[in-house]
Amino acid sequence: MNMDALIVGAGFSGSVIARLLAENTKQKIIVIDSRDHIGGNCYDYVNKFGIRISKYGAHLFHTTRQDVWNFISAFGSWEPWEHRVLAKIYPRDDSDDFAYAPVPICIQTIQKLYDSSVQNEEGMRRWLVEETRSIKFQAPYKNSMESAVARFGHRIYNDFFHSYTLKQWDKSPEHLDASVLERIPLRYNMDDRYFTDPIQMLPSCGYTGVFQELLNHPQIEVRLNTDYFQERHCFNGVNFTVFTGPIDGYFASRGLDRLEYRSLRFEEDTIEMGDKDTVMQPASVVNEPSMRVPYTRTVEFKQFLNQRSTHTTLVREYSSSHGDPYYPVPNERNTKLYATYQQLAEKETEKERRTVLFLGRLANYKYLNMDQAIGNALDHWQRWIKDGVIETHDVN
Template structure:
């Protein structure tokens, strides 16, 4: 019997792959539901919402897409985001339309490219998120769209964050206003939770919820343990705690309103304590006389959501990773166990690789 700790994307993917290969799996999760942070369900007004903030699926990996497609039908969906600056909404990531609307210009693609070239502040080497943005779009756009959003989201200055954080957000000279440009962009037709239920619906998998790994770690022996929780917690924080950024969510239902905002998500880089508002009906396509939204408030305390990518944190993680390599019969995989700012598809990809190693 193998123990899989956590029933989010990493744990569920591994469980299913291992179960399909004949392994008996006992799956636990400390929460009272499966799906991890992608858990969704209807609110008290009947609108399908994501309990832990919006999860938009996108991937360039055919392998990941094919695996998940075994467990869900898909609703085609391309996510669009607007950034609120000085009371007006602009396409984000920044594209040519953003420049033309913001500055009253009429740039074509070559003009937009030239604009960025004129305003950018060359940085060499590019080490931090501040370097990435200033090197790309210059000071004014940095201050309007990135600086304060980063401060709210991470509780740090962009100059303290590794370059990879800002590098996730493209800058475009065309008018493509999609947030992602991946080959596959879609939402599970009946929601993430239904997809997870089908993934874990296998005679070789038993699921036990509301169970903390720390409470059973020393009580039973397992052939192998797959651990998807925080790696520092596994080792009882022996080198100190790895920093994570957490979130709190303010869900609200607005009756008799077909649409609250123009697009799925509106970012608020400079106003309010929250970073963004997401309206779920854009994502799901659900028909309902009212609508439900969520506001996200970043915070230091609470459940770990985002590993904080800095040089100091990476050095601390490497100490734990070295310890993990010596831990016999345990596989560490996922955003928390590998201290990586993974997207959902990257978690699935990492879990598929890990499963292959266990199966041999």
Template sequence: MFDWLVVGAGFAGSVLAERIASQRDERVLVIDKRPHVGGNAYDRYDEAGILIHQYGPHIFHTNSEAIFDYLSQFTRWRPYEHRVLAEVDGMLAPIPINLTTVNRLFGLALDSEGLARWLAERAEPRAEIRTSEDVVVSAIGRELYEKFFKGYTRKQWGVDPSELDKSVTARVPTRTNTDDRYFTDAYQYMPQHGYTRLFERMLAHPNIKVMLQTDFEEARKEIAFRRLIYTGPIDEFFDFRFGKLPYRSLQFRHATLDQSWLQPVAVVNYPQTQAYTRITEYKHLTGQRHEKTSITYEFPSDVGDPYYPVPRAENMALYKKYERLALVQPDVWFVGRLATYRYYNMDQVVGQALATFRRICQDIPVKKTPGLRPPVAAK
């Protein structure tokens, strides 16, 4: 008999398993259908000995000191500020769009004030901002929208930006200075020895048992447990009672090149050309030194494992039907991107899991004296 069954060994499930095991001294079984822990953040050494991210680049960034300190128990960190270039009109330019981007593409010599005026002249104000197209066109005009956002978004999501919720493109700001960092969070780091090692440390508690390549439907019939934490697709949990929720998937093509470097930054986007959306070169992320370099091409797809909930009004309405069922499930907690049908960054998933643990402790008092686990690594 386990006190808890946790479905999914990604951030949501692993954080909750660790907290329950270490702070409540209760027995936890973590299962995952994949042959590894870490969910989509899983990384591994390829045949060349280069550390790659199996499911595309995962960049840790947060403004939360509490989340950073929590994860610091399980890893040391490598400082890393993420930079992205987009190939536009045959040139590489920073994305998010900034002063350098506009000056380079249009052969200008604007300063910050000049760029603000230049963008304002091209902006097409909207009475109401509803879609991803509205967000961009109302802020920077149609020309930059066409160059950077329209083609990339259509590849990424399979629909036009005018058919997507405003949240998709609102995540990418426009800057009037030369700051070319993709993120501006206070804490920007990569796990020094990779994400997989972080997860292995997180789950290395005597109260936690991990079973991989394990199907939830089979496990729930064979294994005795008192309470359940579910991080998989919420529609699948309810046997698609109201129909399937749309998700966008990704296909990855990994390659190792017989050269030291391919590109000047970790990620280059391709909004105008190519079938893939971007190329990632991992040595930029990890700081690893190697005579060769390993890269990944990303191809968005409607087929494959669910990665991104598709943010459209009709999809959220469908999710709400499943959410109403979830809210009345006894002793079941739904946590994470797939279980709550929302796009979260890694730190947001960790924050959601920690908040869920606090609610669990409020609802279910601890009956035993918790065995507190000391930090296993310094910051």
């Protein structure tokens, strides 16, 4: 087969490396993906009602890294978009009354649900001191329930985190490492944006448009519906492989246990609205922390970039332990098991004449935001050049 490099996976990790190889070397590159589309989990499409849907859940680009933005903004056109999320809260168990409140928790959340007199940072700090006064838990916390209750108090914990975590991880916060809920942001100001990064954008023609441009290069060939494990014999002659699929899949023949993931099931519902600007929800994403519904959030895709359609499509997300691997499960078992896979990967990386490199969220068993996946690929590229993994005589 006439090729120099094989990239397994057409998500951001694989596609960025393919583009860098194409632009900086004379290599012929094949990008394969087992799915029938490019873009990995960022893939999106326009449905028959003219609404752009992200097949694998809402994707909002945000970053603090200027180099990542400089690189990716050259592909497709992008528009500023500040994401806001509301949670649907039922303050009383014995009533169906509910209120929408911003997440992450900020002054507006407190005003909406608990105390309208909180107006500024000082007031917010005072309110939280009162709210947590009787809490006895102290750092280092034993689990996520302790870490969240100590920071937010029982009311916020019960309204926002207890059931939501249970639905998302199928585990009560008492049984999750303290670090899981420790990462939840808490704001002492009025900022109700979901992200605070200085760069927050959405691609005007969708992520798929960005990937089409990334992979549009005469040295790159893309083959879809091509599973590496089934077709790897076709690529025996390739000396340079970048693998962005699941690391435990790559080493499946070694008989180790598999890594655990949480997955999502998506349920779609399209409703005729008549008016092109009318929407169903008060925000593009509504979190559902209550046990009254089995799903974790509802996404109304029409709201992203204010799309216009006579219909609206709502997608409900159900957390699941079956299906495509999405979120690594952070616990001791998986950390240890991944370390064993990592050792196998290091040995595999430099075989006699073959180089196999492992990159991306599945190969590194780590949740990565899009900018982190892109940044990781850019950083690895620099390191490979420095270490001579990419042969310098190949570089233009």
